[in-house]
Amino acid sequence: xxxxxxxxxxxxxxxxxxxxxxxxxxxxxxxxxxxxxxxxxxxxxxxxxxxxxxxxxxxxxxxxxxxxxxxxxxxxxxxxxxxxxxxxxxxxxxxxxxxxxxxxxxxxxxxxxxxxxxxxxxxxxxxxxxxxxxxxxxxxxxxxxxxxxxxxxxxxxxxxxxxxxxxxxxxxxxxxxxxxxxxxxxxxxxxxxxxxxxxxxxxxxxxxxxxxxxxxxxxxxxxxxxxxxxxxxxxxxxxxxxxxxxxxxxxxxxxxxxxxxxxxxxxxxxxxxxxxxxxxxxxxxxxxxxxxxxxxxxxxxxxxxxxxxxxxxxxxxxxxxxxxxxxxxxxxxxxxxxxxxxxxxxxxxxxxxxxxxxxxxxxxxxxxxxxxxxxxxxxxxxxxxxxxxxxxxxxxxxxxxxxxxxxxx
Amino acid sequence: xxxxxxxxxxxxxxxxxxxxxxxxxxxxxxxxxxxxxxxxxxxxxxxxxxxxxxxxxxxxxxxxxxxxxxxxxxxxxxxxxxxxxxxxxxxxxxxxxxxxxxxxxxxxxxxxxxxxxxxxxxxxxxxxxxxxxxxxxxxxxxxxxxxxxxxxxxxxxxxxxxxxxxxxxxxxxxxxxxxxxxxxxxxxxxxxxxxxxxxxxxxxxxxxxxxxxxxxxxxxxxxxxxxxxxxxxxxxxxxxxxxxxxxxxxxxxxxxxxxxxxxxxxxxxxxxxxxxxxxxxxxxxxxxxxxxxxxxxxxxxxxxxxxxxxxxxxxxxxxxxxxxxxxxxxxxxxxxxxxxxxxxxxxxxxxxxxxxxxxxxxxxxxxxxxxxxxxxxxxxxxxxxxxxxxxxxxxxxxxxxxxxxxxxx
Numbered sequence: 001x002x003x004x005x006x007x008x009x010x011x012x013x014x015x016x017x018x019x020x021x022x023x024x025x026x027x028x029x030x031x032x033x034x035x036x037x038x039x040x041x042x043x044x045x046x047x048x049x050x051x052x053x054x055x056x057x058x059x060x061x062x063x064x065x066x067x068x069x070x071x072x073x074x075x076x077x078x079x080x081x082x083x084x085x086x087x088x089x090x091x092x093x094x095x096x097x098x099x100x101x102x103x104x105x106x107x108x109x110x111x112x113x114x115x116x117x118x119x120x121x122x123x124x125x126x127x128x129x130x131x132x133x134x135x136x137x138x139x140x141x142x143x144x145x146x147x148x149x150x151x152x153x154x155x156x157x158x159x160x161x162x163x164x165x166x167x168x169x170x171x172x173x174x175x176x177x178x179x180x181x182x183x184x185x186x187x188x189x190x191x192x193x194x195x196x197x198x199x200x201x202x203x204x205x206x207x208x209x210x211x212x213x214x215x216x217x218x219x220x221x222x223x224x225x226x227x228x229x230x231x232x233x234x235x236x237x238x239x240x241x242x243x244x245x246x247x248x249x250x251x252x253x254x255x256x257x258x259x260x261x262x263x264x265x266x267x268x269x270x271x272x273x274x275x276x277x278x279x280x281x282x283x284x285x286x287x288x289x290x291x292x293x294x295x296x297x298x299x300x301x302x303x304x305x306x307x308x309x310x311x312x313x314x315x316x317x318x319x320x321x322x323x324x325x326x327x328x329x330x331x332x333x334x335x336x337x338x339x340x341x342x343x344x345x346x347x348x349x350x351x352x353x354x355x356x357x358x359x360x361x362x363x364x365x366x367x368x369x370x371x372x373x374x375x376x377x378x379x380x381x382x383x384x385x386x387x388x389x390x391x392x393x394x395x396x397x398x399x400x401x402x403x404x405x406x407x408x409x
Numbered sequence: 410x411x412x413x414x415x416x417x418x419x420x421x422x423x424x425x426x427x428x429x430x431x432x433x434x435x436x437x438x439x440x441x442x443x444x445x446x447x448x449x450x451x452x453x454x455x456x457x458x459x460x461x462x463x464x465x466x467x468x469x470x471x472x473x474x475x476x477x478x479x480x481x482x483x484x485x486x487x488x489x490x491x492x493x494x495x496x497x498x499x500x501x502x503x504x505x506x507x508x509x510x511x512x513x514x515x516x517x518x519x520x521x522x523x524x525x526x527x528x529x530x531x532x533x534x535x536x537x538x539x540x541x542x543x544x545x546x547x548x549x550x551x552x553x554x555x556x557x558x559x560x561x562x563x564x565x566x567x568x569x570x571x572x573x574x575x576x577x578x579x580x581x582x583x584x585x586x587x588x589x590x591x592x593x594x595x596x597x598x599x600x601x602x603x604x605x606x607x608x609x610x611x612x613x614x615x616x617x618x619x620x621x622x623x624x625x626x627x628x629x630x631x632x633x634x635x636x637x638x639x640x641x642x643x644x645x646x647x648x649x650x651x652x653x654x655x656x657x658x659x660x661x662x663x664x665x666x667x668x669x670x671x672x673x674x675x676x677x678x679x680x681x682x683x684x685x686x687x688x689x690x691x692x693x694x695x696x697x698x699x700x701x702x703x704x705x706x707x708x709x710x711x712x713x714x715x716x717x718x719x720x721x722x723x724x725x726x727x728x729x730x731x732x733x734x735x736x737x738x739x740x741x742x743x744x745x746x747x748x749x750x751x752x753x754x755x756x757x758x759x760x761x762x763x764x765x766x767x768x769x770x771x772x773x774x775x776x777x778x779x780x781x782x783x784x785x786x787x788x789x790x791x792x793x794x795x796x797x798x799x800x801x802x803x804x805x806x807x808x809x810x811x812x813x814x815x816x817x818x
Binding site (some may be wrong): 016019020050051054056057058059061062064065066068069071072074075078079080082083084086087093094096098143144278384 | 425428429441459461463465467468470471474475478480481484485488489491492493495496502505508552553554562620683690789
């Protein structure tokens, strides 16, 4: 007998008929001898409807009230799902964030979970009931309702699974699992059967939006086995798990891309120690995250340095005026911007024990005539910034070049 | 500086624009130097939408889950109203049943309030904020969400007013106040300025649906001054208050009617002691409430008795089979039913000190050729059952016959 957490997103509970499907799946799991905790999101469209009302009422709605408002979406889903389980012949009970309790800090609209009490869930399971937990929500020390931010139901699910020591946390979604790259641009993309937390973190943060990155961090921290799978069929999906459970021998697990960054090129600053430090310290003061950084070497012909970095496109507009101000104060000749760039990354645990992976990546891109504008690496990832028009070509050539199209070893 | 509770029903918070009006009215009250607690219902139509979803999901939805579901309606209103107050330049905070706490029993969908903690409301008021309380909801001893049943927001408002010792509880509605009778059938109906709890109870239970009867009971028990008034203008409405504050010298305060009852006529039962007792004991066992009861006197020509009583039309269908069974066992010749009846009542504190009021009522009806089928009286009420076709005629002739059309003394 296993203890299983099953999380269903907004699409999976988007209609009365789909809620019934969720109920039947949970009952089937229970009848197969397991104890089941469901985590449900708001019905698709409901959160947007509620936030729309809020913005009709107030130009800048209060964060505490936004959370009290938005949390009703998951409360409705949880109550309806519990009713559906009962209607299908099972036993169930809805549990809200303040009932369980899911303790969070008081950072309304983006609260972080501090602790989860398991006793109310176990009482429910001990009565033979399916516990239907409203995702996305918690309660702060004062009893105010908080929410975990968009996609927070994944976080709720993994955190609840960790708190009650669940054997597995199943994340039901509208895709079959995690893919080696985006199937929309690379037809040979293949579903990954097993992947380590570390790889999933690199893939998630790079834009493969299957799992909320925070939920993967929590899963890794507490060793929760996460199973990403489709709510529309019974096929096994992708198991996100500890490194030693993930398969050996694979060098590169996936190819990700991210069009969300813009390149900033600060030309001709003084070539003295501390210039780069000063530049990035002052940018950090403005609370803007910088990703890839390249400092050009100076030559005798041009003794002035130039620095390239990327930052989120959404930050660029507000950052431009003071980036230019900082650059001027550092003696820069000019600042150039380029939003037509894409960051293409290869991710894989195997990189740690295989040399030459980065070189192979550069060679594959070079063979396609793709110029690399910046490079960033981590222990298990290599990222290259290239012109956006090469996105599909770069992803496909890397995916096939690293043998991801074939059956996995 | 007064402490004021203002309750707004579903129509009054039925749109974003109306929610803004509620917010402005509360801010005006606060700026006039008062401390304000708002109680809000779900936006009109929302409760029905939620219950509709529940009945799509389950034929007989679980009562606990129905409450968790339905309570979201008031939670949404409370959060939006708090945002609206802030948007209009005021300070506000929404408070839910489980936050305040409003303790109830665990009779889901029709819970009764046991106690209300005032501290959270006072903390909010002490910060200079308007407390926006979600009506209709509470929490049981286990932390389950409960609701007070339809119209329960009136009850929330009066109970909160009692708990915090409010100077007045204003019930905003879509009418100007309590009328001497239904203005739709009697053009001379007049708004009542002041009325006693006792009279209001008799009028409410008889169908003048301005105030939930339970809220009047609580108001009477704790001496809460209730002011029923329109949310669409600033005119004073009707003050429901203690007898000594209500105006003296009025004999009849209002004329009510109720088409919700059916008449049952049990013909020819044995005329022996205990027959009526046995009949009504066995009906009470079935949990059906009986209202007016008349036992005919026997004559030498027909030594068998007959018993007439009324019960709710909604109970009649299920009650018929076993009423007939009970009647047969008591030797009854037959049982007749009549649903085309109306109960017309006159209500007034003054009746206690004036004799001949009932007789005057019978005379007025007789003068119009209206036959009385049954009579019931309380200390401050006389009710007559007549054929439904006489409803308008009976109400108008009583209203004018008791001088209610003119200016009140």
